[in-house]
Amino acid sequence: MSLYSHYDGAHNHPVNRALHMIAIPLGFSSLVVVWFHWIIGLLLIPTAFALAWLGHWIEGNKPAFLTNPAHVLVAPVWLARKVFKPSKKTVT
Numbered sequence: 140m141s142l143y144s145h146y147d148g149a150h151n152h153p154v155n156r157a158l159h160m161i162a163i164p165l166g167f168s169s170l171v172v173v174w175f176h177w178i179i180g181l182l183l184i185p186t187a188f189a190l191a192w193l194g195h196w197i198e199g200n201k202p203a204f205l206t207n208p209a210h211v212l213v214a215p216v217w218l219a220r221k222v223f224k225p226s227k228k229t230v231t
């Protein structure tokens with residue numbers, strides 16, 4: 140199973156997905172914010188993780204990065220594919 144497939148499979152609940160749609164950009168933006176205001180940047184990191192953990196608690200599984208830390212790098216790819224992938228609508 141690929142890293143992406145495993146990551147996607149661990150994020151099925153709509154609330155978990157929604158929380159990750161917030162947590163992933165928040166976590167990665169902290170890398171930029173820390174250069175300008177280190178206190179706020181450092182506070183964004185645990186906030187992002189808390190949102191993600193809440194999503195996994197709701198879904199009833201553990202975060203994917205606990206099985207493979209590389210999933211932290213898969214997260215933004217997953218987010219981009221979810222946001223920018225055209226939805227498949229059926230024409231009736």
